[in-house]
Amino acid sequence: MKDEFPGKKTRAMLERGIPLFLNGLRYEEQLQKAARRGFRSAWQIVVDRAEGDFIWDLDGRRYIDFQNGWATNPVGNAHPEIVAAVHEAHQRYGFHYDHPLRYELAEKLLAVMPDSSLTRFSYEVSGTEAAEAAVYLALTHKERRHVIAFSSAYHGMSIATKVLSGLGGQFSRYLEAWQGGVIRAPYPYSDDLPAGLSQEQYVDYCLWYLDNHIPNSVVARDNIAAVLIEPGLAEGGNWIPPENFLKGVRELCDRNDWLLIADEVLTGLGRTGRMWGVEHYDVAPDILVIGKNLSGGVEPCAGIAARDEILGDNDAFGSGSTFAGTPAGCAAGIKTLELYERLDLVANAARLGGIAAGIMNSWEQYGIVRQVRSNGLLMGVSFCKPDGDTEARDWWYARAVRSRMLANGVWAISDREDTIRLYPALNMDEAVLREGLGIMEEAIRYVDQHGQTEGDSPAWPTGVAGF
Numbered sequence: 192m193k194d195e196f197p198g199k200k201t202r203a204m205l206e207r208g209i210p211l212f213l214n215g216l217r218y219e220e221q222l223q224k225a226a227r228r229g230f231r232s233a234w235q236i237v238v239d240r241a242e243g244d245f246i247w248d249l250d251g252r253r254y255i256d257f258q259n260g261w262a263t264n265p266v267g268n269a270h271p272e273i274v275a276a277v278h279e280a281h282q283r284y285g286f287h288y289d290h291p292l293r294y295e296l297a298e299k300l301l302a303v304m305p306d307s308s309l310t311r312f313s314y315e316v317s318g319t320e321a322a323e324a325a326v327y328l329a330l331t332h333k334e335r336r337h338v339i340a341f342s343s344a345y346h347g348m349s350i351a352t353k354v355l356s357g358l359g360g361q362f363s364r365y366l367e368a369w370q371g372g373v374i375r376a377p378y379p380y381s382d383d384l385p386a387g388l389s390q391e392q393y394v395d396y397c398l399w400y401l402d403n404h405i406p407n408s409v410v411a412r413d414n415i416a417a418v419l420i421e422p423g424l425a426e427g428g429n430w431i432p433p434e435n436f437l438k439g440v441r442e443l444c445d446r447n448d449w450l451l452i453a454d455e456v457l458t459g460l461g462r463t464g465r466m467w468g469v470e471h472y473d474v475a476p477d478i479l480v481i482g483k484n485l486s487g488g489v490e491p492c493a494g495i496a497a498r499d500e501i502l503g504d505n506d507a508f509g510s511g512s513t514f515a516g517t518p519a520g521c522a523a524g525i526k527t528l529e530l531y532e533r534l535d536l537v538a539n540a541a542r543l544g545g546i547a548a549g550i551m552n553s554w555e556q557y558g559i560v561r562q563v564r565s566n567g568l569l570m571g572v573s574f575c576k577p578d579g580d581t582e583a584r585d586w587w588y589a590r591a592v593r594s595r596m597l598a599n600g601v602w603a604i605s606d607r608e609d610t611i612r613l614y615p616a617l618n619m620d621e622a623v624l625r626e627g628l629g630i631m632e633e634a635i636r637y638v639d640q641h642g643q644t645e646g647d648s649p650a651w652p653t654g655v656a657g658f
């Protein structure tokens with residue numbers, strides 16, 4: 192199977208993209224680069240069909256889906272009840288701005304908020320727009336000009352969210368001068384800590400930086416509107432914050448009169464085994480950013496929730512594009528939240544996350560595995576050179592492992608960092624989860640023993656998603 196991978200039809204489709212897309216050109220470039228190095232071509236697939244825990248490529252090969260529509264399918268691919276609800280909304284309403292489903296979804300969301308003070312909502316199409324709306328809401332409510340955001344954070348691909356994201360390098364090239372009101376602060380990583388600091392010391396430093404360095408050296412305390420934080424830096428490498436960091440940020444937001452915005456586009460709605468990531472830290476945000484899972488993996492739906500005095504009395508704030516809160520999107524959200532209740536999805540995610548952690552935590556025995564970083568079903572493994580040379584993280588090993596997984600029937604994410612990330616559906620069948628992790632461990636063992644060349648897949652330029 193490996194020799195023919197990817198299959199003929201898949202390869203032909205990828206080649207069709209060469210004259211059409213920028214990614215198509217990059218695909219061709221990667222093929223040539225790989226060939227020059229004597230490696231296999233970049234291993235990619237094109238989805239032909241998706242159902243439940245699986246996807247199939249154009250050549251009929253089946254894959255266990257740990258990529259999961261980039262963490263958007265809480266109940267697996269194309270759940271029939273969500274598809275039906277969306278179809279019904281399309282038939283009944285087409286697209287109109289005001290319709291009963293907007294109201295119904297907001298009432299359903301109210302019931303699952305991490306704090307009872309979050310009572311007012313605004314819809315958006317994407318997580319990107321929702322993150323922007325949250326920041327704009329904070330600035331206009333506080334009538335201040337600055338927001339603090341973190342290194343390695345990811346908030347989207349628009350100009351504003353690129354600037355808010357902390358991915359650096361190519362990710363926001365030519366936007367360097369657009370940083371404007373964004374103040375970057377260090378996130379408490381669990382690896383590569385500066386100056387030999389312990390994790391506890393580094394957390395203290397990060398909190399000190401927020402509470403002292405920024406107000407004393409960067410921007411006046413009373414010109415900062417909010418701190419924007421993900422309770423788990425998913426796209427930036429699956430970094431899980433220590434408990435006292437989130438608590439410390441909440442405490443200093445209260446003391447400094449700053450709002451706390453939790454971007455839970457990826458961590459929210461059960462991904463971490465709690466309804467919201469902030470619940471692990473016993474912290475309530477002032478503004479919550481919601482996306483991905485709310486779509487049920489079928490129809491875009493996103494938005495923000497905020498305290499009434501923040502979103503209820505703010506003449507300056509305005510947000511929401513033409514397609515925000517579509518009937519079909521709201522129908523997807525309503526049916527999805529109904530399924531959360533009926534299938535007890537959050538508890539199931541916690542159970543599956545525990546099983547996965549039990550398997551994955553032993554992987555640090557492999558020379559190429561640097562860290563296993565998981566919280567519930569927000570799962571990731573970072574890689575390094577096998578000889579213990581940890582001077583730099585090594586994304587080549589992540590790509591090699593991920594490529595072998597793909598060839599052996601498991602689809603996972605490895606894009607711009609040295610990490611492979613796994614975001615299965617919250618109701619994935621336990622046997623499928625175990626099988627997928629078994630294939631991943633075999634790939635790790637193989638690359639650990641044979642080096643990166645066999646499963647090699649060249650680097651993708653920063654920001655190219657999907658492979």
Ligand SMILES: Cc1ncc(COP(=O)(O)O)c(C=O)c1O
Binds near residue numbers: 457
């Ligand atoms: C934390 C976070 N915020 C915002 C976004 C952007 O969401 P979208 O891609 O739906 O615009 C993402 C997407 O991955 C995300 O992970």
